[in-house]
Amino acid sequence: MSKEKPSIPKGTRDFGPAVVAKRNYIFGVIRRTFEKFGYLPLETPAMEQLSVLTGKYGDEGDQLIFKVLNSGDFLSKTKQEDIEQGYKHLTRKISEKALRYDLTVPFARFVVMNRNEITFPFKRYQIQPVWRADRPQKGRYREFYQCDADVVGTNSLLCEAEIVQMINEVLTHLGLTDFTIKINHRGVLAGIAEAIGEKGREGEICVAIDKLDKIGREGVRKELLERGISEEAVGKLEPLYDLNGSSENKLEQLQSILGETPEGQRGLNDLRDVWTYLEGLQSKALTAQNESGEERLMLDVTLARGLSYYTGCIFEVKVNNVSMGSISGGGRYDNLTGMFGLPGVSGVGFSFGVDRIYDVLEELQLFPDSSQQSTRALIVQFDKEAEKYALPVLQQLRDAGISSEIYPEAAKLKKQMGYADQKSIPYVILIGSEEMASGKLKLRDMKQGEQQDLTVDEIIAKLK
Amino acid sequence: MSKEKPSIPKGTRDFGPAVVAKRNYIFGVIRRTFEKFGYLPLETPAMEQLSVLTGKYGDEGDQLIFKVLNSGDFLSKTKQEDIEQGYKHLTRKISEKALRYDLTVPFARFVVMNRNEITFPFKRYQIQPVWRADRPQKGRYREFYQCDADVVGTNSLLCEAEIVQMINEVLTHLGLTDFTIKINHRGVLAGIAEAIGEKGREGEICVAIDKLDKIGREGVRKELLERGISEEAVGKLEPLYDLNGSSENKLEQLQSILGETPEGQRGLNDLRDVWTYLEGLQSKALTAQNESGEERLMLDVTLARGLSYYTGCIFEVKVNNVSMGSISGGGRYDNLTGMFGLPGVSGVGFSFGVDRIYDVLEELQLFPDSSQQSTRALIVQFDKEAEKYALPVLQQLRDAGISSEIYPEAAKLKKQMGYADQKSIPYVILIGSEEMASGKLKLRDMKQGEQQDLTVDEIIAKLK
Numbered sequence A, B: 001m002s003k004e005k006p007s008i009p010k011g012t013r014d015f016g017p018a019v020v021a022k023r024n025y026i027f028g029v030i031r032r033t034f035e036k037f038g039y040l041p042l043e044t045p046a047m048e049q050l051s052v053l054t055g056k057y058g059d060e061g062d063q064l065i066f067k068v069l070n071s072g073d074f075l076s077k078t079k080q081e082d083i084e085q086g087y088k089h090l091t092r093k094i095s096e097k098a099l100r101y102d103l104t105v106p107f108a109r110f111v112v113m114n115r116n117e118i119t120f121p122f123k124r125y126q127i128q129p130v131w132r133a134d135r136p137q138k139g140r141y142r143e144f145y146q147c148d149a150d151v152v153g154t155n156s157l158l159c160e161a162e163i164v165q166m167i168n169e170v171l172t173h174l175g176l177t178d179f180t181i182k183i184n185h186r187g188v189l190a191g192i193a194e195a196i197g198e199k200g201r202e203g204e205i206c207v208a209i210d211k212l213d214k215i216g217r218e219g220v221r222k223e224l225l226e227r228g229i230s231e232e233a234v235g236k237l238e239p240l241y242d243l244n245g246s247s248e249n250k251l252e253q254l255q256s257i258l259g260e261t262p263e264g265q266r267g268l269n270d271l272r273d274v275w276t277y278l279e280g281l282q283s284k285a286l287t288a289q290n291e292s293g294e295e296r297l298m299l300d301v302t303l304a305r306g307l308s309y310y311t312g313c314i315f316e317v318k319v320n321n322v323s324m325g326s327i328s329g330g331g332r333y334d335n336l337t338g339m340f341g342l343p344g345v346s347g348v349g350f351s352f353g354v355d356r357i358y359d360v361l362e363e364l365q366l367f368p369d370s371s372q373q374s375t376r377a378l379i380v381q382f383d384k385e386a387e388k389y390a391l392p393v394l395q396q397l398r399d400a401g402i403s404s405e406i407y408p409e410a411a412k413l414k415k416q417m418g419y420a421d422q423k424s425i426p427y428v429i430l431i432g433s434e435e436m437a438s439g440k441l442k443l444r445d446m447k448q449g450e451q452q453d454l455t456v457d458e459i460i461a462k463l464k
Helices: A017-036 A058-064 A080-084 A087-094 A104-113 A158-173 A186-195 A202-209 A212-226 A231-241 A247-258 A262-280 A336-340 A354-363 A384-399 A413-422 A433-438 A456-463 B017-036 B058-064 B080-084 B087-094 B104-113 B158-173 B186-195 B202-209 B212-226 B231-242 B247-258 B262-280 B336-340 B354-363 B384-399 B413-422 B433-438 B456-463
Strands: A047-049 A097-099 A122-131 A143-152 A179-185 A297-299 A313-319 A328-333 A347-352 A377-380 A404-406 A427-430 A441-445 A450-454 B047-049 B067-069 B095-099 B122-131 B143-152 B179-185 B297-299 B313-319 B328-333 B347-352 B377-380 B404-406 B427-430 B441-445 B450-454
Touching: A017 A122, A017 A143, A017 A158, A017 A354, A047 A104, A080 A087, A104 A122, A104 A143, A104 A336, A143 A158, A143 A336, A143 A354, A158 A179, A158 A262, A158 A313, A158 A328, A158 A347, A179 A186, A179 A262, A186 A202, A186 A231, A186 A247, A186 A262, A202 A212, A202 A231, A212 A231, A247 A262, A247 A297, A262 A313, A262 B384, A377 A384, A377 A413, A384 A404, A384 A433, A384 A456, A384 B262, A413 A427, A441 A456, A450 A456, B017 B122, B017 B143, B017 B158, B017 B354, B047 B104, B080 B087, B087 B095, B104 B122, B104 B143, B104 B336, B143 B158, B143 B336, B143 B354, B158 B179, B158 B262, B158 B313, B158 B328, B158 B347, B179 B186, B179 B262, B186 B202, B186 B231, B186 B247, B186 B262, B202 B212, B202 B231, B212 B231, B247 B262, B247 B297, B262 B313, B377 B384, B377 B413, B384 B404, B384 B433, B384 B456, B413 B427, B441 B456, B450 B456
Parallel strands: A179 A297, A377 A404, A377 A427, B179 B297, B377 B404, B377 B427
Antiparallel strands: A047 A097, A122 A143, A143 A347, A179 A313, A313 A328, A328 A347, A427 A441, A441 A450, B047 B095, B067 B095, B122 B143, B143 B347, B179 B313, B313 B328, B328 B347, B427 B441, B441 B450
16 A cells, blocks of 8 residues: 555646535536526536547547556557557557547537437537646646537527527626627628638638737737738728627628628628527627626627637627636537538537636635535534433434534534534534523524524524 | 447446436435535545555456556657566556546545645545446446545544434435345454454454355355354354344344453444434434334344445445345444555445436336426427517526426427427427417426416416
């Protein structure tokens, strides 16, 4: 047995009770919202076949997948050549399984494997950890949770509208008020490329304008030119950064610029439908404003987001006035299950970044007290006699659904009170000889520091 | 991209919505009970340092740990000799991390790493998956959940009594009535070994009598003799299989047999204390009987359970009249953190086997309807006009907290009804031209097949 000081792998975390409680509060709000909108839970295994994951995340992604060593004598089927060909080749010989890298590929795999049993449209949500061998840094972990909701098997833009609703409800329930839901459309981006005379080059354009926030207008211009976009095209593009007014206004301006391009027109039509659906749903995302007076739901033609994957609307959500990247995002894809040979399954999905939401709620002190509560009451005991008296009291409290404990030994009062304090237990019940004689127990409010003499029934009524 | 038919690793499972809902029902009952007794949640990473896990589960266990390949060029630091020395040696060179094998070792590791911040007694529960490279078979998986609760840092036998209470409450809440909580004590087993003249050999004796159910009295006799236990000792041991009457009665009989052995006396004293605590807690585990009229809480001197690990009371729970092994078990240990160089931390813990509980509840049809419900209401739509009418209705339902959906396209009625059926949605709301004119919508109860014309408010009142 190793007696060295134990540690955990870098980039992973233990979550103690207080943190688990807060995380569960966030998960609970997300889960209830997903379910209110008819999304149902799916859980897939932590390990997938390596062949299911390989080739889905690009070469760099493949390198970041955690591979699991075959069990037993994994060398029994390898030859000297396998080793000489280097680690990438050898990996395929000694590892058949790998840890889930995201929730999207396992979802696609599930849909393909169960396509004959699934009723479409299939609305599923999934809240599970994923693992990536990224270099750990502040806010980036090797194990972290994703919270995805996707609906596949329908083209209806009502789904996009409902995603806006869900984002708005979750963040509102979490107490956030100053956030912006940015929306754009792949067709709009393709239309812009065509309209500025660079048809088909929206990929390169997007990679560049995606950095607008970081490197500024001049930086983007430089990058666009380096990528071979013409001066003239860049000149036509730049006014689009400044589109302003309401999203309705922007749609009108874009109509005059992109109206002639089929892709642009498709994008504008889709976006208008999303707005119409949101009006039907009387969405508060349409009427709320952020603190600087802008619309909460904002059409942003510079929003690019993983172009290779999405084909329709795309979303991204930012909490304003905190230093934190986007906390949610998603979009529509046309061919999720194509990677497994099942074409034609269109869908739209999005994801919440729970670690980031957690940090934002901490920064803004938005966790409610109720998310931090543990045991409601601790019974402090002084001796065997008091312990005997206390046991049926304890049982009464628990039968009434009140989380409660008795300190398991007749330790010093200071130690028992310290335990309540450390565990943030809000009430302590003291039972001494006087209390046993009168039947009125001392209930101490740990926050206020006040004490009351109450019967068990009165205590239950108060704590319930 | 691979176009082959995707699959999942053997011994792992996808859980679709209906199964997740039922599993969450079980987890919910367990979690609420743990918390009612003052246990708080802990979560540890899926991956641990391989050195933390190695040597804790015996040689066979070490083989069953899933190892994770080092990321990047894992061969860069290996030499030809490392490969020639075989896979066990090579594993240590190319793998530093492994998947959690149980929740006990990570808990011990957490306690040691955080011993200066933790307030003892530390009551934690942990509900997370573990992974074992066991040969998969019916009821045995390579990925499965464990639900552990442990308290460390106190010797109080009240903890043992509360474990009996928690087991009793969880199983009762799940609707089980005919189950037996078996309890024994390591000291009693040691005392028996001494009393029959085989002091210190309780390990071998226990391995044999643990099989009493499977191989019968003759089989156990044969095995004991093979293990070198004397004929005389076996002769003295056998009457103990037949100890009968109430547990109190058994304690008395044992007192006369083991009273002289220090370990036996320690065990009997502890067991008596547990009973006294349970009486104080007015435990229903003491008063309830199983269907054949036996006590629910039963002292069973043939209960052995992982002797190498436990040092005090041991538990095991069996549901009667179903073909299923134990669904819960645990015990007291003296030296959990000794493996990491921190001696003297005593604790007691137990675990629920959720996969087995799931199968039992299925077999006995004990899952309540509420655990199977998904969306409460589906709005069926016929055309764009009805859709427009339906959207604010949908929003009203959701604002009232009712999980509801609208079918996202004006598909054929049969298809929409089939969707509700497949998803077990109990109510369907039909909106046609007549309904729009009158403001009374058709609410169809899918189970009863009945329809009612109701206003939105009436529908909300009914579904809430």
